[in-house]
Amino acid sequence: MPLPWLLTPEPDVFRGKFLVPDALPDRLSYREPLRRRLRVRFAGEWIADSEDVVLLHTPVRFPVAYFPASDVRLEVLEFRQRTTLHPDLGKTAWFAVRVGDRVHEGAAWQHVRPPAHAAEFADLVAFSWRAMDGFQEENERITAHAADPYHRVDVRNASREVLVEVDGRVVAKSRRSRVLYESDREPQWYLPRADVDETALSEETLRTRCPYKGVATYYAIGGQSGAAWSYVDPPAESAAVAGFVAFDPNKLGVYVDGKRLHHTLGRGGAKTGLDRAFVSGR
Template identity: 50%
Template sequence: MTGRQQRDRAAWQHVDLPGYARELEERVAFAWRAMDAFYEEDQRILGHAADAYHRIDIRPASRDLEIRDGDRLVARSSHPTVLYESGFAPRWYVPRDDVDQSALTPVEAQTFCPYKGLASYYDIGDSAKAAWSYRDAYAEVAAVSDMVSFEPDRVAVSLDGKRLEPEPGQGVVSHGIDRGLDADEPQHP
């Protein structure tokens, strides 16, 4: 510890636990946003902690993927990439060369994923944050780096002529604002 700071309600401990939870008796939990940083061994954890049982698989495909905003063709690809992630519907990514770049309006907001990195968002027409990209994705998911993915509930995403619909229970639920993370923080090695 290099300095001392005090923060209210930064840690807590459970007391008078039932027998089945006794393993928590001597443990202390820390409020994520109250801490300056968290580490796993010597590596700084950015955003929120990753789940060791979370899985991502990425596969190239030779299927036809088309994205439309009303009558406007936003993207068409015969070689998209699909990303399968624990708990989520498959996400289809399109090479930038297959996207009408003039259809994408960059948005200031970014989010952080401990598995993929920093995501940038785009509005498409009147649809806010209808697309996103990991411009510099982590090495583990480099196959989708700088590709673009689209929200099927905001623009029309069709795979082999069939429109994709968001699957029940597989919507992305934001963890909320992470502990002051911004694009200037150090990136994952």
């Protein structure tokens, strides 16, 4: 389970529990070094490049990457006299990012008056993941948000019978599926396309991005939007499910050895953080 989930003491948020005699604080935040080189690209230029990036973990949110100001091209930042209040780090100043004729409003921020116990954040700068052209760890692009070092993905071959149906119609049936185990989600079964009735799948325009699985293409089935999805070119840790199709057991009948699945944790994961919540005009 990724660290951000463990920073929330609410018992219904996760399956485990803290073995402590006293109640935990209502809110916990945690910082740690990323220990990887991370770069930011905008308008065809690298505007930040650092091996000293700091990850900020806050409750049930994706981690956010902060760059030392000394590793950022500060001349591309333009302050717009807009500030907000962060619940842990206090007053936050927002900047437009400009390179040449291209400008993106509200695309970077800095905590200008953090509390004493987090004073280091006054010298750190973060960027909106959606506003930038791309983030790279060395030469590999990271999509969606900063990767959580506590998040794990494992894929295993399985020979159990997996059957998918909707309104009595068998959409897929296989004994050569691959089950993907992911830290904050229930096991998800991926079936080879040769075992899927693709006439039942209607491709949608929806795409989602994940640093651990890549870009997902979604399909409607039997009038159910987002009932299935597939990753065409996932990163190495999820490469075994490339081209395979997964099905939402809360929208379709998905059975493993005759037992119907129903997910209670869902596929929502952590909530959007500042680096993904960019809104033009901030």
